[in-house]
Amino acid sequence: PIDLLVVAVPPKETMAVLRDLQTNNLVVDVASIKQPIMQAANHLPHFVGGHPMAGTDETGFLGRKKVRFNQASFFLVGNDADCRRIMTLLSPLDSRFETVDATEHDALIALTSDATHLIAQALVATLAVNASGEARPFIGPGFRDTTRIAAANPELWTQILLANRVATTEAVTNFMIELQRLWELLVDNNAAELLAALTAIQQIRREY
Structure with missing residues (x-):
């Protein structure tokens, strides 16, 4: 008997x-995208959408060496009984x-992953x-450090970004608002407010 079927291919193929x-x-x-995946599997009686936060910027068989599931977040979307079986x-x-x-x-993934890839790629393109x-x-x-993920597989990330384009677009828009705020402080030569903003950001980052 089969205990578990694992589908481990890019989003479009999934x-x-x-x-x-x-x-x-x-x-x-x-x-790493869940809404369209859940829709594609809505006919399966025991499907759980999974997302292990264990990916790297490398691909293929050799890239497996950098994948670390140990203590990585592993998100599950599905009914409680099936999720418990997966766990x-x-x-x-x-x-x-x-x-x-x-x-x-x-x-949340749009904020913490998808948008960060676009931002890293934009930094490389700017340079x-x-x-x-x-x-x-x-x-x-x-x-x-900031642009490491810009070396990730372009084909894979085109799929990911388009599959989650609505949330990612919103996340990037919010990023541009924050960048504009810091840019204005810099343009205005406002040392006091720039220091306060960077200090607040530093404290938030240390919490992660």
Whole structure:
């Protein structure tokens, strides 16, 4: 007997597989977008939408070495009984399982993951377009840390961003509002308010 079917392919392919799948077995996926996935699987009696926060910027078989499920958040969308079965079956992963609503999941992931990829990519593009001469000697840990995820698979991230485009668009819009606020303080040479803003941001970051 089959205890669990795991669908582990990119979002577009995940939806295609789920639409064609006919089974009464317990099924889980691992894509980072949940609303369209849940819709594609609404005919499956025991489907749980899964999202382990264990991805990296590498792809393919060799990229597996950087994937770490241990203590990573693993979100589950589905009925309580099926989610509990998933937690039991996947307990050897030692992940931090948490049930969540699909809409809430996608909105928060847009803020913490999807928008950050676009922002990192925009930073790299800004450097490429505006740097005069050889910029490599001027690139330090700050730029590398901030833009590491811009090296992720473009095809995969095109799928992810488009699948969650409404929430991601809102997240990027909110980012631009905050960036505009800091930009204005810089333009105004407002040292006191800039310091206060950066200090508040530092405190928030330390909480994560």
